[in-house]
Amino acid sequence: GGIITQTPKFLIGQEGQKLTLKCQQNFNHDTMYWYRQDSGKGLRLIYYSITENDLQKGDLSEGYDASREKKSSFSLTVTSAQKNEMAVFLCASGTGGSYAEQFFGPGTRLTVL
Amino acid sequence: GDSVTQTEGLVTVTEGLPVKLNCTYQTTYLTIAFFWYVQYLNEAPQVLLKSSTDNKRTEHQGFHATLHKSSSSFHLQKSSAQLSDSALYYCALGSNTNKVVFGTGTRLQVLP
Numbered sequence: 224g225g226i227i228t229q230t231p232k233f234l235i236g237q238e239g240q241k242l243t244l245k246c247q248q249n250f251n252h253d254t255m256y257w258y259r260q261d262s263g264k265g266l267r268l269i270y271y272s273i274t275e276n277d278l279q280k281g282d283l284s285e286g287y288d289a290s291r292e293k294k295s296s297f298s299l300t301v302t303s304a305q306k307n308e309m310a311v312f313l314c315a316s317g318t319g320g321s322y323a324e325q326f327f328g329p330g331t332r333l334t335v336l
Numbered sequence: 337g338d339s340v341t342q343t344e345g346l347v348t349v350t351e352g353l354p355v356k357l358n359c360t361y362q363t364t365y366l367t368i369a370f371f372w373y374v375q376y377l378n379e380a381p382q383v384l385l386k387s388s389t390d391n392k393r394t395e396h397q398g399f400h401a402t403l404h405k406s407s408s409s410f411h412l413q414k415s416s417a418q419l420s421d422s423a424l425y426y427c428a429l430g431s432n433t434n435k436v437v438f439g440t441g442t443r444l445q446v447l448p
Contacts, residue, residue: 227380256436258438263345263440263441264440265342265426265440266381266438266441267438268435268436268437271434271435273434279434279435281435313380313381319434320430320432320434321365321367321368321369321388321430321431322369322386322388322430323430324371324383324386325383325436327380327381327382328380329379329380330380
């Protein structure tokens with residue numbers, strides 16, 4: 224088995240601030256994902272990466288940057304936090320391919336004051 | 337583009353009664369797989385069951401689903417809902433692009 228760790232668990236920021244979320248996995252999975260979870264909107268893909276140093280934009284990439292410097296880690300940066308923004312950011316990993324399930328981390332809850 | 341539709345935001349059912357969560361999809365990919373993920377309160381989503389075979393019933397933890405490509409559906413069903421089934425359920429479509437498309441989720445509330 225393996226585990227996905229996300230840090231921090233809670234993140235409070237100010238409007239306009241750059242904020243970084245981190246994700247680590249020890250499954251040795253090639254593919255990693257960042258999703259944003261909002262009530263009633265499901266899981267929306269922000270970025271994904273199929274290997275080290277690879278980055279692919281999802282449907283919600285505007286306003287975010289990502290970095291995959293190691294196979295085991297995947298970071299997400301909110302480039303300019305929006306006032307009153309509240310969301311949960313979920314990191315996931317998988318082996319890739321159509322039949323591969325994704326394993327999720329516990330999430331980072333973002334609040335922007 | 338690909339899309340997954342879950343029409344119900346909230347489904348409420350009495351314990352012991354059957355429940356059905358709807359999922360339909362649109363895709364242009366030929367190699368596809370479908371998943372139901374379940375997310376319990378304050379936990380991460382996890383796979384409940386998955387399938388890529390047309391017209392074959394897949395079961396896990398008392399839930400079952402059958403992929404019907406003719407109607408583009410992968411509905412989730414259980415014959416007798418339990419209080420512990422209360423959770424958020426996501427239907428998802430996987431393809432060989434490495435991307436997974438999720439529906440908007442259905443919250444299942446099982447009442448005593």
